[in-house]
């Protein structure tokens with residue numbers, strides 16, 4: 001018998017969006033930063049990162065490939081649901097997708113967001129975007145956001161294997177002593193303080209993933225590699241504190257302290273976004289090279305079949321919950337499986353605390 005996805009009759013992949021050609025870059029950056037007070041110089045700099053890649057972000061192609069993989073996975077499991085895709089900042093925009101879903105007769109969809117952790121930027125802002133899309137479309141389906149999955153085995157296990165593979169890529173004589181630099185997107189300190197139901201969840205959740213990966217790597221190699229959680233892609237005004245240390249400063253410090261090598265493990269990113277291909281592969285690897293510090297970058301989960309299957313697992317788990325059945329929730333490490341509906345007041349919007357959002361305990 002095929003698994004039962006009811007009450008869902010569709011899946012919606014929700015993502016950030018990115019430019020696809022040079023003319024898209026400025027309007028994309030305007031979409032992302034409207035009302036955010038990002039300094040002009042920072043925008044020009046980030047624009048250059050995109051132009052260096054022909055004005056094309058890797059993120060949309062990653063999502064197209066993920067959609068194809070997800071459709072195949074669901075079909076293979078006998079789950080006959082359409083899978084849609086909508087973005088916050090670029091075509092296909094969420095509102096257009098939700099309009100199409102309504103036209104197709106979708107009544108209730110499970111939403112998988114390409115962002116695994118708590119924080120305003122990585123969780124609530126997507127919930128606001130879902131609210132807005134539903135509010136704009138007459139007859140819109142009900143949209144449920146699948147729970148955060150940073151500690152789902154389908155997200156963590158690919159990171160373990162990627163770390164082992166990146167360690168294996170280091171020269172033999174430096175591998176044993178290599179440091180692991182777990183990298184995620186920096187956010188303002190205040191945004192981290194407000195993240196999750198109990199403050200500081202963004203950093204806590206990353207720490208739990210880091211600890212689990214370090215332990216599983218130890219089980220495979222017999223080595224508990226020294227490690228740290230570090231940050232990339234700092235934005236905002238210089239006087240506003242954001243999470244530190246920056247990955248480049250961390251590499252310089254490791255080198256000064258005599259570390260023989262480093263593996264960067266981008267646990268903050270689901271696939272190879274611009275932050276990964278520019279901030280890590282271009283900038284941070286150049287920093288390491290200049291320092292003479294052997295460095296490799298572990299792969300993101302991307303199209304790993306375990307991540308694709310995790311979407312199916314989360315869909316079926318949530319479907320069972322909505323039908324009133326008991327479920328076992330997969331999770332690894334010290335942080336328990338997350339809530340289905342975000343607690344009231346978690347990850348508040350720093351500029352508009354009253355802005356409505358879907359998928360909360362109060363919506």
Ligand SMILES: CC1=C(CCC(=O)O)c2cc3nc(cc4[nH]c(cc5[nH]c(cc1n2)c(C)c5CCC(=O)O)c(CCC(=O)O)c4C)C(CCC(=O)O)=C3C
Pocket residue numbers: 016017018019029032033036038042043046057058059114115116119121122185186187188233234235236268272273274275
């Ligand atoms: C936590 C977090 C994630 C991870 C969760 C998630 O995945 O959502 C994330 C993802 C992404 N961020 C992205 C791009 C950008 N983020 C910016 C700006 C900002 N990001 C922030 C945070 C995050 N961002 C914040 C607090 C700002 C300041 C402005 C604001 O308060 O909103 C800017 C403006 C320029 C700049 O200042 O850097 C750009 C261009 C892309 C697309 C990449 C591609 O094209 O592949 C992706 C996936």
Ligand SMILES: [Fe+2]
Pocket residue numbers: 185
């Ligand atoms: Fe960002």
